[in-house]
Amino acid sequence: MxxxxxxxxxxxxIPSGDWRQHRGRDEAFINxxxxxxxxxxxxxxxxxxxxxKPFAPMDSxxxxxxxxxxxxxxxxxxxxxxLAQAIxxxxxVPS
Numbered sequence: 001m002x003x004x005x006x007x008x009x010x011x012x013x014i015p016s017g018d019w020r021q022h023r024g025r026d027e028a029f030i031n032x033x034x035x036x037x038x039x040x041x042x043x044x045x046x047x048x049x050x051x052x053k054p055f056a057p058m059d060s061x062x063x064x065x066x067x068x069x070x071x072x073x074x075x076x077x078x079x080x081x082x083l084a085q086a087i088x089x090x091x092x093v094p095s
Contacts, residue, residue, distance in 0.1 A: 026074070027074050029094065030070060030074050031070045031074075032094035032095060033080065033092065033094045034069050034070040034073050034083065035070070035094070035095075036092035036094045037069075037083045037087055037092055042068070042069055045069060045083070045086060045087055046068060046069060048086040048087060049069075049078065049082060049083070049086040052082075052085060052086050
């Protein structure tokens with residue numbers, strides 16, 4: 001049985017484990033990924049997320065500024081899984 005690091009190419013390990021972050025592409029990718037989830041209606045997705053678990057239901061719609069969801073995803077405040085759960089769309093292809 002082989003472990004993950006038993007056979008490596010001799011390259012250096014990426015400390016964060018995130019090759020996009022290591023190459024400076026993480027934020028651009030997350031922005032495109034989140035845009036693919038909201039498909040032109042960021043406010044709708046923000047409302048869906050605000051009213052889903054683990055977030056408490058809201059009496060009034062959240063105030064959404066452009067880029068809010070992408071910023072939250074970049075900072076690790078929301079996950080891709082939470083985006084998918086809110087919109088019930090489990091596969092998106094960022095452009």
